[in-house]
Amino acid sequence: MRFEQITSVKNNRVKDWASLKQKKYRTQLGMYLAEGIRLVEEAVASGAPIEAILISGDLQSGRYDKIVNGVASLGTNLYEVTEQVLEHVADTKTPQGVVAIIKQTVGDPRQFLQNKTNPLYLVLDSIQDPGNLGTMIRTADAVGASGVFLGKTCVDLYNPKVVRATMGSLYHLPLFEVDLETFLPLMKEQGVTIVGTATEADKTVFQHDFTQGTVLVIGSEAHGLSEGVAALVDHNISLPMPGQAESLNAAIASSVMMYEALRQRTQ
Structure with missing residues (x-):
């Protein structure tokens, strides 16, 4: 050649x-x-x-x-x-x-939602660190998530550092950039439960039922979920931290939650 x-x-x-x-x-x-x-x-x-x-x-x-x-x-x-x-x-x-x-590939996120059975979606709100975003996409790929949705305030999906951090998972699962405050209500219409993360929550990640259609929404490590997105969440869950660490990196926290969802769905 x-x-x-x-x-x-x-x-x-x-x-x-x-x-x-x-x-x-x-x-x-x-x-x-x-x-x-x-x-x-x-x-x-x-x-x-x-x-x-x-x-x-x-x-x-x-x-x-x-x-x-x-x-x-x-x-x-x-x-x-x-x-x-x-x-x-x-x-x-x-x-x-x-x-x-x-x-760049641009799919139709609304059409993608149609006729999905018992999906597990990862939704990211204001994730700014390219390494974290790439790792979250890679983990979503690893657990077999149905798709990943990035809010408009996230770091650019095609940032070279994000692309490298996905280690190729960018090419393995559907990815969409959407306006979350408009799009989350459309997800609700499909019968899924929207789950957010908060330190003050009624349940821990291990007490929540992930076996039904679930949208897991992860906010930035510094500020959590934005006000408009937080208002659309059905339930908040937390990660138990009996140790002395103040918080977990957003990518690590989302990984724990996605693997708990996988455990429940495959046991």
């Missing part, structure tokens, strides 16, 4: 790709960056809408075979670039030799 070669950071395509490190250009161009061999391999294997793949390094080493072979019949643009070009495009300081430019 022939690769087109790009050697200059002044190339117009390189300028566009490098701009994807900023949200306004990701929105404008409708694309985002995925970096690293494992993540790009996962994007290829999952059939993500890849616009281009940039590779810097020894193409004869076999290191990139899964990527190259995986897109051979898809018409994806493959570029052999210099290390300087790759570093200019990549978000990390020491990129692993490959970057994919991927089209």
Whole structure:
């Protein structure tokens, strides 16, 4: 397979790709960056809408075979670039030799809700830390959640740090960005229970029944659920903390709750 070669950071395509490190250009161009061999391999294997793949390094080493072979019949643009070009495009300081430019996918969240049986949804309100958001998506994937919904005040789903933190789970389950105050009532119409988290709650996570259709809403570690979202919650639950820790990281707290839901649903 022939690769087109790009050697200059002044190339117009390189300028566009490098701009994807900023949200306004990701929105404008409708694309985002995925970096690293494992993540790009996962994007290829999952059939993500890849616009281009940039590779810097020894193409004869076999290191990139899964990527190259995986897109051979898809018409994806493959570029052999210099290390300087790759570093200019990549978000990390020491990129692993490959970057994919991927089209953002926008599904219809309202249609997605239709005819779901006993779903487990994760809803995120004002999560600002990219690592936390990526970890929450990864955990939702691990427990087999039905989908993840991000409120408009969350960090951008396509932030390069979020994409890397998902470790490929970005490509495994439905993800939507929605206005929570508008969308949560639509979820209620589907017969699910909306469960929030609060330190002052009637039940702990271990006392709540997760075997029915559930929407688990997680707010920011600093401020919890926003006022408008909190008003839409059916029940609040808490994590028991008999030790002396003041609080748990939001990603850890959501992981405990999602795994308790999985335990109840599979026992």
